[in-house]
Amino acid sequence: MLIRPKQGILDPQGQTVERALPALGFDGVSDVRVGRMVELDVEDESRLAEICERLLTNPLIEDYEIVDDR
Amino acid sequence: MTRFGVIRFPGSCDEVDALLAARRFGEAELLWHRDRDLKGVDAVVVPGGFSYGDYLRVGAIARFSPVMEAVAEFAADGGPVLGICNGFQVLCEAHLLPGALLPNTSLRFIARQVEIEVVNAATPFTRACEEATQLSIPVKHTTGRYYHPHPDSLADQVVFRYAPGQNPNGSLADIAGVANEAGNVVGLMPHPEHAVDPLVGSADGGKLFESMAWVPA
Numbered sequence: 441m442l443i444r445p446k447q448g449i450l451d452p453q454g455q456t457v458e459r460a461l462p463a464l465g466f467d468g469v470s471d472v473r474v475g476r477m478v479e480l481d482v483e484d485e486s487r488l489a490e491i492c493e494r495l496l497t498n499p500l501i502e503d504y505e506i507v508d509d510r
Numbered sequence: 511m512t513r514f515g516v517i518r519f520p521g522s523c524d525e526v527d528a529l530l531a532a533r534r535f536g537e538a539e540l541l542w543h544r545d546r547d548l549k550g551v552d553a554v555v556v557p558g559g560f561s562y563g564d565y566l567r568v569g570a571i572a573r574f575s576p577v578m579e580a581v582a583e584f585a586a587d588g589g590p591v592l593g594i595c596n597g598f599q600v601l602c603e604a605h606l607l608p609g610a611l612l613p614n615t616s617l618r619f620i621a622r623q624v625e626i627e628v629v630n631a632a633t634p635f636t637r638a639c640e641e642a643t644q645l646s647i648p649v650k651h652t653t654g655r656y657y658h659p660h661p662d663s664l665a666d667q668v669v670f671r672y673a674p675g676q677n678p679n680g681s682l683a684d685i686a687g688v689a690n691e692a693g694n695v696v697g698l699m700p701h702p703e704h705a706v707d708p709l710v711g712s713a714d715g716g717k718l719f720e721s722m723a724w725v726p727a
Contacts, residue, residue, distance in 0.1 A: 449657065450680070452615050495574075498567060498603065501610045501657060 441488075442505040443497050444475035475502075479509075512536035512723040515551030517581070517597075519543045519561035519572050524594065524703060528557040531703040534716060535723035543575040553590045553634075553722045554581055556597030558650075558701060568611060568653045569599035578604055590634045590722055591695045595651055598687070598697030607690055607697045608667065609658035614651070615680030621650040623711065625673035626686045626700055630666055633689055635696045638721040645670075645714035647700040649678055654699040656681035656688070664688060670698050 445451045451473050458472040478496055482488060492504045514532035518525045518540050525540060532538035532555065541548060543561075548554060561572035572578065578600070585591050585606050593601035601607040614620060623646055631641040639645070658664060661683045670687035677684045679699070687698025702715030 449612065450615065450655075452613065452617050456617065495570065496566070498570070498610055500659065501612060 441478045441480075441492055441496055442475060442507060443478065443492075444473055444503050444505075446501055446503055449501055512553060512725065513551045514538035514553050514555060514719075514722070515541045515548050516555045516557055517541045517543065517577055518557075519559070519575060521561045521563050522557055522559035522596070524558035524596075524701065527701075528555045528594065528703040531706040531716065531719050532722075534706060535719045541577055543572070543577050546576045546580055548577075548580050548584055553592070554584060555703075556581070556591065556593040556600055556697075557703070558595030558597060561596055561600060564596070564653075567603070568596065569601075569603040572596075572600045573603040582606060585690070585695050588692065588694050592635055592718065592722065593695070593697035594701055594703060595649075595654075595699055598699055599653065601695060601697045606695050607688055608664065609656055609688060611653050611699070612655040612657050612680075613653050614655055614678070617652075619650070619652045620654070620678045621648065622678065623648050624676045624678055624686075624700060626670045626676075626698075627673055628669070629671050630669045630689070632666075633669055633693050633696055633721075634724075635718050635721050636669060637724055638717045644673055645702075645705075645717060646712040647702055647705045647715050649700045651679070651699055654679040654681065656685045656699070658682060658685075658688075661685065667691065667693075669696050670700070 453474040454472040628639040702718040705712040705715030
């Protein structure tokens with residue numbers, strides 16, 4: 441599961457990373473957002489969305505994406 | 511005499527201060543996170559700390575503890591529930607309060623005395639206060655930036671605001687504490703239980719416990 445702060449929500453962690461990059465010579469980087477990744481094995485894929493919405497994310501402030509990495 | 515129940519989760523750290531603050535105005539006992547009944551208390555305090563290590567997201571795991579099922583039923587029946595700091599975060603995660611708490615814009619832990627304004631003095635937690643009065647109460651948190659997608663829609667549900675210029679964490683509209691629609695559940699980031707004696711600089715926090723202990727004539 442890739443979990444990201446929702447668009448429009450201030451992400452001070454992303455902003456801090458973005459400000460640090462030019463200092464290392466990495467110019468032209470914008471819109472840095474820092475999220476989280478949760479890896480799991482699951483027997484019943486049909487319940488993945490429910491897992492994300494009820495526990496792994498707070499849908500008010502975060503979006504998620506399910507990536508099948510078999 | 512009002513009987514307070516103060517919840518203790520693994521990782522709580524302000525439950526004893528909350529217990530002692532409540533005992534200035536009534537009787538109080540601790541409730542364990544595995545308790546499925548609230549032992550007949552009249553009011554519940556969900557205290558500050560780091561319930562379940564704040565793993566995943568603040569308040570996210572505590573929400574599923576057995577005692578929180580009982581708290582949700584108690585709240586649905588109109589029982590007064592006060593969430594302080596981590597307790598506020600838990601109540602938001604449990605959908606007993608609107609909104610969510612995000613990391614402070616500074617990304618730093620903040621511990622300082624702040625002035626908060628009582629915006630709504632008609633709740634069971636503020637009725638001992640005058641409307642627009644200011645309370646001096648400490649904050650201490652890393653994840654206290656209040657967020658709501660439509661803060662204007664909260665209207666009377668905003669109970670406390672940081673005084674002008676004192677918003678410590680980037681909260682939307684300077685919101686320090688909110689109520690549910692019915693007004694019987696309130697959460698705030700500042701710690702009233704740490705400000706109940708002039709010895710520590712302020713006794714203003716006692717007003718919340720005094721309000722909760724108020725038995726209407």
